[in-house]
Amino acid sequence: MLLFQLPEDVLYHILSYLDCKTLSRLSQVSKAFCHIVSRDVVWKKIAKELLNTGITRYWTDIYPHILLKDRVKIAQNWYHGVCKRATPLKWKTNDGKIMVHGRRSESPMKLFGHNQEVNCIDSKNELIISGSRDQTTQIWTLTSNCRRAVIPLYDRVWSVAINPALSSFVTGTACCENFSPLRMWDVERLECVCSLGSGFRRGAGVLDMVFETPFHLFTCGYDTFIRLWDLRLSPHKNVMEWEEPHDSALYCMQTDGNHMIASGSSYYGVVRLWDKRRTECLQGEHILGEEDRPKNGTLRDSLFKRHSGQAMLTKTNRNTSLRQTTPKPPKSSPTNAHTMLQFFQLSSDPVSSPVYCLCFSCSHLYAALATALHSLDFRHNLNITISNGVQDMAVCTQDMAADCCLIIDGFLVLS
Incomplete structure (x- = not known):
């Protein structure tokens, strides 16, 4: 069975175990993977552990109109003071x-x-x-x-x-x-x-x-x-x-x-x-x-x-x-x-x-x-x-x- 043939919820659950670097590399494999990896559900688990991504302790999203993938990138700058x-x-x-x-x-x-x-x-x-x-x-x-x-x-x-x-x-x-x-x-x-x-x-x-x-x-x-x-x-x-x-x-x-x-x-x-x-x-x-x-x-x-x-x-x-x-x-x-x-x-x-x-x-x-x-x-x-x-x-x-x-x-x- 091809990876894309898996049900969406199963596929997103698998991807949620990957780290930032792996997800970034996966998004460069093909347009299909890039589209999948860009979904907020893939990044939510990572964002929960970072600073100021908009994901609260109760998993609510304060900034749903901004891609979570972008917020994860910005969170790295918050942590290191890059501004x-x-x-x-x-x-x-x-x-x-x-x-x-x-x-x-x-x-x-x-x-x-x-x-x-x-x-x-x-x-x-x-x-x-x-x-x-x-x-x-x-x-x-x-x-x-x-x-x-x-x-x-x-x-x-x-x-x-x-x-x-x-x-x-x-x-x-x-x-x-x-x-x-x-x-x-x-x-x-x-x-x-x-x-x-x-x-x-x-x-x-x-x-x-x-x-x-x-x-x-x-x-x-x-x-x-x-x-x-x-x-x-x-x-x-x-x-x-x-x-x-x-x-x-x-x-x-x-x-x-x-x-x-x-x-x-x-x-x-x-x-x-x-x-x-x-x-x-x-x-x-x-x-x-x-x-x-x-x-x-x-x-x-x-x-x-x-x-x-x-x-x-x-x-x-x-x-x-x-x-x-x-x-x-x-x-x-x-x-x-x-x-x-x-x-x-x-x-x-x-x-x-x-x-x-x-x-x-x-x-x-x-x-x-x-x-x-x-x-x-x-x-x-x-x-x-x-x-x-x-x-x-x-x-x-x-x-x-x-x-x-x-x-x-x-x-x-x-x-």
Whole structure:
């Protein structure tokens, strides 16, 4: 019996045991084999073990419109730190407020309520939750510009995250009072359900948090640790943790839903990539130039989020606003960082901004700093083209449309 005479499911099952190199060679045998090997089902098992391929721990595919074979190639560059960079957006130093921008509406809806700068914001479906230096968390909806509720927290609120199940949310505070900086709240009853962790030292505020699943919460902050909490277990102890090797505060983080974590540090604009299966980080990247020194007004928090609705949100700090610029060419040649602490710096200037927020797709990583948005393109040296119509990232890059756009394909830019 010829190989092609086998049932498709049997053939794909056999091919799923081959490694990347063998599959690549097999695709060169004939056009028929090339067609078969290009199918996503052949690469799914390999992609599950690599970083940021879009295959989550539950085997769901985040980027089904991009060939999995191409994502496996890009994943090699993520692991080895091979990328090129650009600066697609800059912003300059409006009063603190929240604005909801409809993608089909020219005028934004303004949400007033906080009397000091808004440090953090999260949104899922029509629910919006914000946190401020005024020591309150406020709840809003996309259908009204009147706030639904105000929760006093008696400490500065640095971070918020809404559970994907929409039943609860978590707040992270500055840890300047005698209670845990991590607290979970019921969305309907607006009551504290539980406090997470114990023994936080004073000042060890939680600067960012991400729900990977309804039960898995990642947090980071001034204590230099990334922590994983399993909400099905005891709330007093995290299940895993990773320590920043240079003892820097961690301002932000994101995960790929599987093995990879990206974190942004407080010093010199360092972005690190982590494999959850290892205790030490994979890569460290300098992404700042001289223009990113914090000036009078700094961008405290800038978030990029998927959103299935018809709006985007922006949060501004005091004296901070966004402006768009035409993307500039990369300021440096691509880097290939193979060791844990190999850095790539755009400027020789020693003073630079923290990384305030991170976002990534299968091919790009974006980092928001004090005065600019930086992008890292991990398709470098690969003959892979992702069309503009299905581009995964919200913010324009140099290889996208000539005119700089702020919103693409249902993503939000929250700043």
